[in-house]
Amino acid sequence: MSDSPVRHVSLRSGVYADSVRLMQVSREIGDRPGVHAVVVAMATPLNLELAAGMGLAPDGEAKPDQLIIALTATDDAELAAAVAAVDAALTARADRGEAQTIPARTIGAGLDGAADPALAIISVPGPYAVAEAADAIAAGRSVLIFSDGVPVEHEVALKRAAHDAGVLVMGPDCGTAIVSGVALGFANVVRRGPVGLVAASGTGAQQVSCLLDAAGVGVSHLLGVGGRDLSAAVGGLATLDALAALDADPATERVLLVSKPPEPSVAARVAEVAQGLDVPVRSAALSAEQPDLTAAVEALLGDLGVAVPEWPSRPGTADAVPPGAVLKGFYSGGTLADETMLIAAPALGDIRSNTPLRPELDLGTDLGATGHVVVDFGDDALTVGRAHPMIDPTLRLEAIAGLAESGEPAVLLLDVVLGHGADPDPAATLVPALRSAGLPTVVALVGTEADPQCWSRQADALAEAGAAVFASNAAATRYALALIGDQA
Amino acid sequence: MTEPLGGLLSAPPTIVAAGVEVFSTALRQQGASVTDVDWRPPGFGSADDLTQLALDPRRASANRVAVERVLAAGSLLVDVRPAREVLDLPDRMLLHSGPPLTWETASGPMRGALIGACVFEGWATDVSDAERVLAAGEITLDPCHHHRTVGPMAGVTSPSMWMWCLEDPANGGQAWCNLNEGLGKVLRMGAYSDEVLTRLAWMRDVLGPVLQRAVRSRPEPLDVKAIMAQMLQMGDEGHNRNRAGSLMALRELSPSIVGVDAPAQDIAEVLRFIGGNEHFYLNLGMPTAKLAMDAARDVPGSTMVTVLSRNGTEFGIQTAGTGDRWFTAPANTPVGLYLGDYGPEDANPDIGDSAIMEAYGVGGFSMAAAPAIVRFVGGTVPDALATTERMYQLTLAENPAMQIPIMGFRGSPTGIDVLKVARTGWLPQINTGMAGRVAGTGQVGAGLVQPPQACFEQALAALAEESRAR
Numbered sequence: 001m002s003d004s005p006v007r008h009v010s011l012r013s014g015v016y017a018d019s020v021r022l023m024q025v026s027r028e029i030g031d032r033p034g035v036h037a038v039v040v041a042m043a044t045p046l047n048l049e050l051a052a053g054m055g056l057a058p059d060g061e062a063k064p065d066q067l068i069i070a071l072t073a074t075d076d077a078e079l080a081a082a083v084a085a086v087d088a089a090l091t092a093r094a095d096r097g098e099a100q101t102i103p104a105r106t107i108g109a110g111l112d113g114a115a116d117p118a119l120a121i122i123s124v125p126g127p128y129a130v131a132e133a134a135d136a137i138a139a140g141r142s143v144l145i146f147s148d149g150v151p152v153e154h155e156v157a158l159k160r161a162a163h164d165a166g167v168l169v170m171g172p173d174c175g176t177a178i179v180s181g182v183a184l185g186f187a188n189v190v191r192r193g194p195v196g197l198v199a200a201s202g203t204g205a206q207q208v209s210c211l212l213d214a215a216g217v218g219v220s221h222l223l224g225v226g227g228r229d230l231s232a233a234v235g236g237l238a239t240l241d242a243l244a245a246l247d248a249d250p251a252t253e254r255v256l257l258v259s260k261p262p263e264p265s266v267a268a269r270v271a272e273v274a275q276g277l278d279v280p281v282r283s284a285a286l287s288a289e290q291p292d293l294t295a296a297v298e299a300l301l302g303d304l305g306v307a308v309p310e311w312p313s314r315p316g317t318a319d320a321v322p323p324g325a326v327l328k329g330f331y332s333g334g335t336l337a338d339e340t341m342l343i344a345a346p347a348l349g350d351i352r353s354n355t356p357l358r359p360e361l362d363l364g365t366d367l368g369a370t371g372h373v374v375v376d377f378g379d380d381a382l383t384v385g386r387a388h389p390m391i392d393p394t395l396r397l398e399a400i401a402g403l404a405e406s407g408e409p410a411v412l413l414l415d416v417v418l419g420h421g422a423d424p425d426p427a428a429t430l431v432p433a434l435r436s437a438g439l440p441t442v443v444a445l446v447g448t449e450a451d452p453q454c455w456s457r458q459a460d461a462l463a464e465a466g467a468a469v470f471a472s473n474a475a476a477t478r479y480a481l482a483l484i485g486d487q488a
Numbered sequence: 489m490t491e492p493l494g495g496l497l498s499a500p501p502t503i504v505a506a507g508v509e510v511f512s513t514a515l516r517q518q519g520a521s522v523t524d525v526d527w528r529p530p531g532f533g534s535a536d537d538l539t540q541l542a543l544d545p546r547r548a549s550a551n552r553v554a555v556e557r558v559l560a561a562g563s564l565l566v567d568v569r570p571a572r573e574v575l576d577l578p579d580r581m582l583l584h585s586g587p588p589l590t591w592e593t594a595s596g597p598m599r600g601a602l603i604g605a606c607v608f609e610g611w612a613t614d615v616s617d618a619e620r621v622l623a624a625g626e627i628t629l630d631p632c633h634h635h636r637t638v639g640p641m642a643g644v645t646s647p648s649m650w651m652w653c654l655e656d657p658a659n660g661g662q663a664w665c666n667l668n669e670g671l672g673k674v675l676r677m678g679a680y681s682d683e684v685l686t687r688l689a690w691m692r693d694v695l696g697p698v699l700q701r702a703v704r705s706r707p708e709p710l711d712v713k714a715i716m717a718q719m720l721q722m723g724d725e726g727h728n729r730n731r732a733g734s735l736m737a738l739r740e741l742s743p744s745i746v747g748v749d750a751p752a753q754d755i756a757e758v759l760r761f762i763g764g765n766e767h768f769y770l771n772l773g774m775p776t777a778k779l780a781m782d783a784a785r786d787v788p789g790s791t792m793v794t795v796l797s798r799n800g801t802e803f804g805i806q807t808a809g810t811g812d813r814w815f816t817a818p819a820n821t822p823v824g825l826y827l828g829d830y831g832p833e834d835a836n837p838d839i840g841d842s843a844i845m846e847a848y849g850v851g852g853f854s855m856a857a858a859p860a861i862v863r864f865v866g867g868t869v870p871d872a873l874a875t876t877e878r879m880y881q882l883t884l885a886e887n888p889a890m891q892i893p894i895m896g897f898r899g900s901p902t903g904i905d906v907l908k909v910a911r912t913g914w915l916p917q918i919n920t921g922m923a924g925r926v927a928g929t930g931q932v933g934a935g936l937v938q939p940p941q942a943c944f945e946q947a948l949a950a951l952a953e954e955s956r957a958r
Contacts (some may be wrong), residue, residue: 245492
């Protein structure tokens with residue numbers, strides 16, 4: 001390097017910029033490759049000292065309200081360019097920038113400022129669902145927890161806190177609710193009306209609400225409480241709160257309680273509380289004594305003075321049933337599977353299942369076992385890492401193909417559940433599978449005409465493929481039993 | 489009778505959803521009002537610990553108690569006294585900022601300030617003698633926070649320094665802070681030249697006594713919190729920018745200062761010193777925040793942060809639920825703008841008790857209040873608004889006394905919640921000065937910094953452990 005750096009030091013009056021702006025300009029100019037040192041600052045004693053320390057002291061007296069521009073550069077051309085760049089930087093108008101909105105990261109932040117009535121819906125992974133749900137309860141808002149994998153002791157803690165806060169926890173593992181006409185998760189498009197539903201069963205609630213709709217009776221609210229609510233551990237905490245809320249709701253005139261087989265002591269406690277309410281409560285909780293959701297709906301219609309209609313069905317063209325046929329119930333809804341077993345067991349005897357009526361009938365992982373079998377493909381053990389069979393039919397279609405291949409004589413019994421959140425056209429995948437399997441098939445088609453998939457359109461397609469189709473799962477089951485019985 | 493479930497059954501609900509998008513889509517198709525939360529897995533903390541704290545039945549009320557004490561706290565300037573009298577310090581003890589440290593672990597600016605203080609107190613004859621006595625452990629070092637004191641940057645407080653004495657009329661607390669030396673080559677930034685020591689001597693011999701007599705002569709104690717409320721509405725955020733606050737403090741104090749029976753030249757020098765020091769108010773603002781945060785100490789079950797502080801080596805935090813326990817990790821180095829030809833290599837890691845301002849909800853949390861300094865955030869006014877918006881999601885309350893005009897006069901985001909920090913994955917934003925890495929340098933710039941996440945990880949684990957053990 002032969003050239004020594006050249007320097008520029010000047011003072012300006014009548015120019016003011018705040019220190020941050022000036023530090024920013026200094027950095028910008030200092031980043032130029034030909035520039036060595038820069039001071040662009042108000043000429044305060046401190047800044048003059050800084051400049052002097054860099055060999056850039058101004059000649060003569062400087063006043064604090066003056067601006068000092070001092071820099072060194074490799075040559076005159078760069079020096080002039082750098083000084084010009086200082087001027088340009090000082091006069092540049094700052095970009096106003098894009099307005100940013102910061103979305104809420106948590107349910108608590110999201111509910112902050114939400115209009116009432118507000119409801120939180122949580123479908124984050126189970127281990128993190130509790131903190132989000134606790135936010136909603138702390139904010140005095142009810143919450144629907146779709147997530148599964150929440151330990152039962154946390155469910156109890158949330159439901160106790162919700163009770164104290166006067167709000168409701170629907171779930172965990174609650175897939176179905178209708179609140180003031182808004183369908184949450186998996187739910188059907190049903191008319192509004194006087195019947196409130198409390199459901200510890202998602203597909204059970206869908207079956208019941210669709211049958212009511214078919215009878216011309218509407219639903220005020222469908223409050224899901226999660227499949228474990230009527231277990232001994234949870235003790236019906238949310239069921240009791242939901243009953244109380246519906247009791248106080250002027251739009252609700254009757255209540256129907258829908259559940260898989262409940263813990264008897266809890267069922268008794270709930271029944272006792274229900275008796276003390278103003279609103280009449282009827283139970284459609286499944287048991288050996290009360291195995292039939294359709295019958296419960298019919299009884300409720302009787303209470304309301306509404307004639308029981310002929311439940312929608314399509315006869316289908318079921319192939320001849322081979323001698324010795326067994327029942328193969330392949331279900332996506334756990335409650336419907338339970339109902340089928342409760343109805344069929346007295347006729348068929350033991351039915352093996354992954355969600356058996358008695359532990360010794362547990363199928364384990366052998367979904368292709370011979371004999372009478374009912375499989376719940378919606379069971380948590382079969383949905384790990386994949387979507388619910390109401391969305392993703394793969395496993396069930398494989399099982400149907402496997403059954404056809406096995407050659408075991410069988411009547412195939414299926415549920416197909418329509419509504420919000422479900423497969424937009426389940427018949428489209430099911431019909432080719434049924435045609436290819438060529439098995440005598442009965443379908444419980446749960447849905448309404450107003451559902452996005454339209455009940456009759458789906459029913460026609462399935463019937464066209466040869467299946468007998470029923471809006472009532474109980475009716476479908478009895479029809480399948482009749483087919484088997486004819487051969488017995 | 490109130491409506492069941494908060495009116496949930498009387499009208500279609502407004503829905504706030506976290507998780508799978510298909511449900512929100514289905515709801516929108518029905519015409520429902522849906523707000524999607526930008527949920528993501530927590531930034532840190534085991535799901536067990538997060539759930540333990542989320543379900544701790546004490547937490548909501550404990551946090552409410554803690555933050556309400558913070559909001560209720562006031563701050564009155566009641567006296568100015570030498571640290572020796574105020575703190576009853578044992579001989580040869582120096583206070584410093586941040587969590588506990590030793591001479592061996594002290595950073596350059598901390599060492600510089602400790603050296604300067606030893607010489608200033610006459611405990612050493614010169615710099616090398618001071619290094620010797622400090623290295624020999626002849627001087628006891630203790631955090632300011634252990635003495636209801638806060639000190640900016642190195643925070644070194646020695647017996648001869650004068651201190652602002654503040655009281656909280658609501659909770660009866662007291663807090664103290666030394667007097668601000670000004671900018672540039674100053675002890676708190678680690679400088680210890682003759683110029684620094686000469687200024688400290690003048691502050692000891694002239695400024696302190698004059699301020700003491702002025703403060704004592706006022707008919708009413710100065711309401712320091714009221715000044716903070718006003719300065720936020722005048723473009724200060726109270727940590728990096730204290731211009732309006734300093735001028736208001738000067739306005740309030742000057743009649744009493746002028747009334748002190750002292751040589752006119754001294755009075756003039758005092759007024760000139762205060763008027764020329766844009767950060768004069770900082771040392772009043774910090775103990776104001778300290779009073780508020782100390783009011784929230786020892787509330788079992790509370791996950792609120794009571795202290796954010798750094799010693800130039802480590803960052804330390806404390807929480808209302810874990811008492812005086814420090815959670816520490818190596819301090820980050822601020823990012824920002826530099827004076828003169830200083831650059832990033834000259835900057836020391838984060839230092840100072842002044843992050844108590846952020847713990848209180850001003851400073852970086854009220855970034856939106858100070859458009860003049862938003863460029864430290866790396867850009868624009870919207871960035872500053874976004875910073876404050878994020879901080880609202882980390883905090884328990886809005887401080888109605890500290891309003892931010894551009895946010896529609898919303899109160900500042902106050903009361904950092906360790907649980908919310910973990911769940912959002914966002915760390916508190918701190919506005920700060922930058923001290924030179926080498927002892928004796930002084931200030932090299934100012935900018936932004938965040939606490940190390942590890943401090944919050946430790947605090948979360950400790951709070952969860954305490955919750956389980958109760």
